[in-house]
Amino acid sequence: MAQFIAGALSRSGAPHTASIGMIGTLGAGMWSPGLEHLQPTANTTPGLLETLRFAVEFIRQGARYVVMEVSSHALAQNRLQGLPIRLAVFTNLSRDHLDYHGTMTEYFAAKTKLFAWPGLRAGIINFDEAQADVLFEALGATADCWAYGLGDPDWRVADCQHVRVTSITALPNGIDIQVRTPLGEARLQPSLVGLFNGARCSHWVCRWKRRSRRSIRARRHRAACR
Numbered sequence: 265m266a267q268f269i270a271g272a273l274s275r276s277g278a279p280h281t282a283s284i285g286m287i288g289t290l291g292a293g294m295w296s297p298g299l300e301h302l303q304p305t306a307n308t309t310p311g312l313l314e315t316l317r318f319a320v321e322f323i324r325q326g327a328r329y330v331v332m333e334v335s336s337h338a339l340a341q342n343r344l345q346g347l348p349i350r351l352a353v354f355t356n357l358s359r360d361h362l363d364y365h366g367t368m369t370e371y372f373a374a375k376t377k378l379f380a381w382p383g384l385r386a387g388i389i390n391f392d393e394a395q396a397d398v399l400f401e402a403l404g405a406t407a408d409c410w411a412y413g414l415g416d417p418d419w420r421v422a423d424c425q426h427v428r429v430t431s432i433t434a435l436p437n438g439i440d441i442q443v444r445t446p447l448g449e450a451r452l453q454p455s456l457v458g459l460f461n462g463a464r465c466s467h468w469v470c471r472w473k474r475r476s477r478r479s480i481r482a483r484r485h486r487a488a489c490r
Contacts, residue, residue: 265288265289265355266286266287266288266289266290266331266332266333267288267290267295269331269353270284270285270286270295270331271295271297273331274295283325283327283328284327284329284330284331285318285319285321285322285325285327285329285330285331286302286330286331286332287305287309287310287315287318287331287332287333288308288332288333289308289333290302291303291304291305292305292310292318294325294327295331307335307337307338308333308335308337308338309333309334309337309338309343310343311343311344312343312344312345312346312347315332315344315347316347334349334352334378336361336364336365336371336374336375337361337364337374339377339378340364340365340370340377348383349381349383349384350383350384350385350386351384351385351386351387351388352379352381352384352386352387352388353387353388353389354375354378354379354387354388354390354393354396356390356393356460357371357375357393357395372395372398375399376398376399376402379399379403380402380403380404384404384407385406385407386407386408386409386410387399387400387403387407387409387410388410388411388412389409389410389411389412390411390413391411391412391413392414396411400424409425410424410425410426410427411424411425411426411427412428413428413429414429414432425445426446427443427444427445427446428443429441429442429443429444430442430443430444430449434457435453437455438453438454438455438456438457439453439456439458439461440452441453
């Protein structure tokens, strides 16, 4: 996931996004199209000291932003306690870590910690997930709230911006997506397949919208999400 977000940001044209540091399942390093400069890490989410060491190196290489996969294991173990996290994203919850957490309740409780993080400035949440409202409630009063998804929600959160995929069309080399945002509509053609990747691209739109207040009505954005 980290490489997907870092790649989309680096090609967005937004200020200071040409150089992006990333830490995740594939390793840690400066994002590049071939991901050829990544260093292996012992865990998806390293400990605090190792993460800070990577961050210092990213800054030396010109990065202004770092995209990081924060695992539920790391959150449950307080592995990143003290790290300044400014933006949190929730994509989905599956049953792949029940060997560690034991129950879905404990698994979700670990995820929720990220949205109650001290100093968090914004949360981006998939509102297609059944428990999304719990994460909204965990956000601090000063944090921006963004919701995204494929469906048309039967509820809306006050003071929360909504980004929704209104249509997805399969293409020979990817998908064509129409996205409705608070300021208008956007069109993306990522080189990915599947409905879930349509949702992923809509949370990229949430990030882009936070970085730019320009209207995106009728603009066509070609995000090569590789």
